[in-house]
Amino acid sequence: MKYCIYLKKKVPEVSFSSEEHIFPAGIGGIQKLPMEYVSHECNNAFSAMELSFMRNSLIALPRQFYGPGKRGNLNPKNATKSKVSLIDGESNPNEIKFGYISLGKPYLISQIKVNIKGNYHFLSDTSLGDEVKQVSGFLKKLGKYNGKHTLYQDERLTQDEFILGVHDGKWYLALNHKQHEPQIKNFIMNSLENTLENQTARKGTEQVKVFQTIEFDETFYRVCAKIIFNYLAFVKGQDFVLKECFNPIRHWIVNGGENNFVTLSGQKINMPISYPEKAHKLFIIQDRNSLRGLISFYGDHFETLINLCDDFDGVLGLDGFICDWQNRQELRLIDYISNYTSH
Template identity: 55%
Template sequence: MSTLIKQCIYLKGTEPELLFESQEHIFPAGIGGIQKLPLEYVSHNANNAFSALELGFMRNSILMLPRQFYGPGKRGNLSPKKASKSTVSLMTAVSAPESIEFGYMSLGKPYSIAQIKINVSTRECGLMFDQSFGDASTQMQNFISKLGEYNNKYFLYEDERFSPDEFILGFQDNRWYLGLSNLKLIPEIQGCIKRLLDQTSFDNQVPQYGQSQPKVEQIIQMNNDFFRVCAKVIFNYLAYIKGRDFVLQEKFDPIRNWIVNGGEQNFATLSGKEQILKSYFSSINCPEKAHKILILQDGSYLFGVISFYGGFETIVQLSDNYKEYFEAEGFICNWEEREEYSLKDFLINKLQE
C-alpha cells in the first residue's frame, strides 16, 4: 500500500518539514470560492503566510467596494447577517459637513458604530448609535458598560476636522476607535471617561432620533500584494486542472517565488491582453458578477487572465518558457448562486438549454 506524498506547490517542501492540515480554495472563500485543491497540494505553512495577503486583498484593494455592495460575507456566506463590512472609518453627513463620526459600509449601506463625543473644555458629551441595531436605550446601556472597561488601547484617527477640545471614542467588534485633532488630549481621555461614569446618570436619558446622508471616505490600496493574490488564484487553478507535478516544474519557479516572497513586479498588469478575456466571456453571457479565470498560450508565453465581479481584469504571466501545446482553460465562480464550473462545462450546458 503506497502512501500519498504531500508536497507544497508554493514552498516545494514535503512532510515532515511542512504541515498539511487544510485545503486551499482556488478563489478565496471570502469572495465566494468553493472548489478546493487536494489536501496534499498546499501546506499549512504557505496558507498561514498568505492569510494576511488575502485579507488585505479583500478588505483594502479595489475589490473592497463591490464586496461591500454585493457580498459575499464572511467565508462566502450570502446571508445579510454575515455580510462583509468595510474597515471602520470617519464619516461626515452630507447635509452637515461639520458633523463627523465613526462608521462602516456593508452591502452598500453606511452604519454608525456606538460612540461618544466629548468636549473637554465645556464638559459636553453626546452618545451616538445606529437605529438599525435596535433600541437606542439598550444600546446606550451596553455601551456605557463597555466604557467602564475602556483599557486605553485604540485605533487612532487624527483628523483636523475635529476641534482642538473634542474627541470621539467608538466601539465595534471588541475594538476601540479614537478620533481627534489634538494629540495632547490623549492623556486626559481615561480621566474624562471615569468622571463621566462617576458623575452622570444615564438611566433617564431620552434618545433623540435623526436622519442624515453620510459620506464615507475609504482608502484603496493598489500594490504588489493585490497582483500576487491574483497570480496565486490563477496558479491554484493551473494546479487544479494540470496537477501538482505540472506546476512544480522549474519553468514556474519565477512566478512561484514572486507569489511567495514578493519583490520586483514583472509578472502582472491591469492592461493588455484583458481584451482576450472580454471577448471570451462577454460572448457567452456569463453571470454578470461572477469571478472568472482564463489560461492561454501565446507562443512560448503562458499567461492567465482573471476577472472579479465582471471587471477588474488582471493579466499574469505564468511562464515565458512554455514550449508544449496548451489548450485554453477557463473557470467561473458564480458566487451569487454558490456554483463553480469550468468554461467548457458552462458552454456545454448553454448548448443544451
C-alpha cells in the same frame, strides 16, 4: 504525493492538514485543491494575505456592497462589513461620526462625541436595538476600556473635541491631532464614564458620505497570481506546476518583492456568451512560449494580467474558470460553454 507546490517541500519539513481554495472563500470560492498540494504552513501565510486582499484592496469596495460575507456566506445577516471609518452627513459635512458600510448601506456604531468643556452626545444606529439599552451597554463597555484604540485624526474636530466609539469589541478614537491623544485618553479614563448616565441616544436619518482608504500594494497582485496558479494546478496537476519554468512566479507569490509578473490591464476575453453579472472569472492563454493568466472580479472589473512564465515548453489551449458566487456554483470554462449552448 504530499509535496507543496509553493514551497517545494515534503513531510516532515512541512505538514498537510488544510486545503487551499482556487478563489478565496471570502469572495465566494468553493472549489479546493487536494490537501496534499499546499502545505499547512503556506496556507496559513496565504490566509493573512487574503484577509488584506479582501479588506484593504480594490476588492473591498464591491465586496462590502454586494457580498459575500465571511467564508462566502450569502445570508444578509452575515454580510461583509467595511472597516470602521469616519463618515459625514450630506447636509452638514462637519457632523462626522464613526460608521461602516454593509451591502451598500451605512451604519453608525455606538459612540460618544464629546467636547471636554461640557457637551456630550451619544450616537448610534436604530438597527442596533433599544436606545436606552444601547447607552447602558456602551457604559458597561466603557468601564472596561483600557486605552487601546484605533486612532483617526480629523481637522474638522476642534482641539477640545473627540469621538470615542466601540464596535465588535474594538475601540475607535477620533481627534483633531494625535498630539492631544494623551490628554484625551486621560479624560476618558478618569472623567467620562461618570458624565454619561443620563444620556439618551441621538440618531440621524440624513444621507451620509463615507470616506475609506484603499491600499493598492503588491498583496492584490500576489493574490491574483495565486488564484491563477491554483487553478493551473487544479486542471493540470501537481507535477505540471512543479516545473522549473514556474519557479520565478512561485517564489514571488510566496515571498513578494519586485513585481515583474502582474499588471492591471483592462483586457477582456471576448466570447459570444454571457456570464453571470457579478461572477469572478479567470482565463489561461498561451502565446508561443508564454503562459498568461487573466482574471476579473465582480463582472468585468479589475481585469488583471498575470505573466506565469515565458519559457513554457508544451501546448496548452485556452482554459478558464467561472466563479458564480451568488448562485454558489463554479464551472470550468468548457463546462460553462457547454451548459450555456445547451439552453
